[in-house]
Amino acid sequence: MLPYFCLLPRLWTCVVVAVLLTKPVTADVVAPGNTTVNNAYLKTWWHSTGEINYQTPVQPGNVRQSHVYSAWIKSTSDPSATYYNSFVYETIPRNGQGQINVPGDPSSVSTEYDSVTIEADIWITMGWTQFLYASDVWVKVSRRGNNPSTASNVIIRPTNLGLTVTDDGAGNVYILVPYRSSGLRFSVEFQDNLYTYHDSCDGTSCDFVQDWHPSGPYYVSGFTSSTPVMGIEPHDALLIFASPFPPSSLVPISTSSSAYVVPQGLVTGLGSISQSTVYFGPGVYYMTGTTHAVLSSSVNWVYLAPGAYVKGAVQFTTPSANIKATGFGVLSGEQYVYQANTQDGYTNNGSNEYSLRMWSGYSTSGVQQTFMLNGVTTNAPPFNSIDFTGDLDTISISQADYKQVGAYFGQTDGTTLYKGSNVRDTFYHSNDDTIKTYGSNIAASNIIIWKGKTAPIIQFGWASRTLNNITVDGVDVIHMKYNSNGSHPSIVGANQVYNYAETQTNTANLANTVSNVYFGNIRAEGIGGNLMRIVPLANYNNVVLENIALDQFSVRTNGIYESELPVFTDTNDNPVRVSGFVIRNFTVGGTAISQAAGNYGPSSLGGLNIAPSLLSSGAVTIVP
Structure with a gap:
């Protein structure tokens, strides 16, 4: 079924929409049964509750799965020469909630400008997959819906990586990803799936316009010299995050007496535990859109295992000199509304002091502290992503192999670099x-x-x-x-x-x-x-x-x-x-x-x- 605006007498638009926007209109839960791997060469993971749904919020226990892309990984060092499944996540503008004020209330329509103009109404998406590797690998990518591709249709960005791309003649493309001790982070872009962003006037304070959706915002019937091209991006992005296996110092022992293993599902009680480590194993966790994890002062380490998907935000209160957030899981802000104000019921009420950060903490006066952020992916921040309060002269950031995706809202900054900070090997999707x-x-x-x-x-x-x-x-x-x-x-x-x-x-x-x-x-x-x-x-x-x-x-x-x-x-x-x-x-x-x-x-x-x-x-x- 095509979107209704294909019925308009604009044949060329109808053709484009038919090619790019033929998508499911219902939310389907993908059945389990995919094969992953965990050996010395390669580790991939899967979510049995993947939900293919590019329009609305997914169920609390589900993970939004790409409606466009599937991916498999094969290590060149593995004698079995087997391709293993790698889950392709997806994030969408406003997380399918619409432009609302009150969490979970679609009737609470907001007029607060959130920097999302046309993206939600033309169904822009961003997919990503991640794996751990110890040698070169091949990444196999296919597109759903009988939508084959060839290698000549693909551009890898940054273009200076010089990665090899091939195809099998059957619609699948293959990317050779060389091993790097710092990992590799890149975009796979299909040239028949690009969107051209046009500005709305010849002034200096305009916004983007679209000609796809007549009843949607910022619609124009056609582009002119007063609507110049301001950018060209994938309509449905695909990012690849290849990470080296971490040293043991970045992986806590879940059975240790110092580790609190969080039960899957609704997250509660992290402000009253006595352990120093919070351990999220593989699985799905959620905090709802009206709370976040304010950790006990005993906690100085949060670990997100590969395959952990945590819907929420984390706030440290520890005076410890070393604070850590490590692992290759995802911390997702998808349940929060824009500018979620922690002092006003997590509603859309912008405040530099109280709007929710995905990662935050209090820096103890006179104590030199370091926040180490390694490996994790942050998705869909509702505001600035990483900030500390307190004594900002005594906190520094040590960040590596960090990824930020789904930053469609405005004020979704990168990391604040305080005195003595070091950031490397990072991917930022950022709108500030x-x-x-x-x-x-x-x-x-x-x-x-x-x-x-x-x-x-x-x-x-x-x-x-x-x-x-x-x-x-x-x-x-x-x-x-x-x-x-x-x-x-x-x-x-x-x-x-x-x-x-x-x-x-x-x-x-x-x-x-x-x-x-x-x-x-x-x-x-x-x-x-x-x-x-x-x-x-x-x-x-x-x-x-x-x-x-x-x-x-x-x-x-x-x-x-x-x-x-x-x-x-x-x-x-x-x-x-x-x-x-x-x-x-x-x-x-x-x-x-x-x-x-x-x-x-x-x-x-x-x-x-x-x-x-x-x-x-x-x-x-x-x-x-």
Whole structure:
């Protein structure tokens, strides 16, 4: 059965919808019986309560399963040469709940803007599968519904991975995934399953429009020069997360007296246990949309085993120096509404203080603590994903092989990097500030980002800070779809003081200095935002942006892709001091941007609108 709007007299639209949107309209529970493996070469897992349902919330004990993709994995070192099943998860915008205020109440329609515009009404989905491996593997992928593919129809992103893709002539594609000690995280994209995002006008504060669903939001009957293309993404995404087997130090012993093994089903009582470890074994757990796990102060380790799927959020209260969240399970926020406010019945009531974080904790004053996050996947965050409160000078993040998916809501940030934090080997699907370099002595590397329309990719603004020794080295941005100037559509950004207008240029604090900063080796594939949009709220010294490549800009409309670096002052009109700010080897579409080439300006290819005084004085230089 085709969606009803195929009956409209727009034959070409009907054909596209018929190809891409012929989907089940009822929720089917997939029967068990799939074969997985757990040996020295490979580990895969399955959920017997997989529910194929791309439209509505799934049952509490079920896991949303991809309605498009199936996957099997074979180790090249396994003598049996057998392909084993690997469960393909799926996440959808608003989690099928609609735009509501009250958890579980579909009649509580909200007018609060949640950054989801057309995605839910055109049934955008994101699927992913994950496995553990000790040698190279082949990943076999097929599409449901008699929808064959060939290798030539597939692009792997990041494209610089250079992975081998083949097919069998029968509709299945095969991807050779080499073993890496840091794992591999990538997107498999079928070129007959792409969606083109168009902006709604030629101004700077517009939104996306669609021509699929006449009674849906943001509908237009056709695209014009006033609705330029702002991004092209898979309609039904498929992500592959290949992880090495973890060391024993990251896997607790479930039978230990220090471990509390959580019963499957409804999660209760974690605030009163005496054990130090909370162990979620394979299975499905849920907390409902009106509570989350506030852990006992004894708990300093949460483990999500491969095959654990936990619908809820976790809050640490421990004073322990070492706090851990490890394993290869999923923590999913799918039962929560947008901006779930813990002090207001988990309703959609936005609050920087009380809206729910998927991972959170309280940093004990005067005690240096480290939060280790390793292996886990976070799905469908309703707000910022990872934040601590308390003494933020004594908490740092140590993060590796972390994955964030289903971040369709706005304000779904990446990890807040406090002083001394280290983040590597991470995949972020994010719809707000993503790499948040808010502390000194931090490093981020080998990051893959799928960016929504809100905020820059690297953010170090919102307040004037003294920062020193920051390195972000190695970022692949596989998608962006910025639609306005509203929140710095940039690779590198530093927003204005929070709750102040960007035009208020006397808000700098000259007592603070940002120094010894390196943002380098960054690639942005496809249509992307500008290089930088920086409000200098502090002095800058020795800031280097190096080896940054953008594929292309969309049609420029009223400066949406214009980089900014103005001169700000304090309240006494004293200007910020800038020295050693270098843009080196910045390219757009393969063309080098530099002062010598004369192609850097706001009306030129580079799109860099930098205060003339900063350029003429040599405070800022743009070199090949």
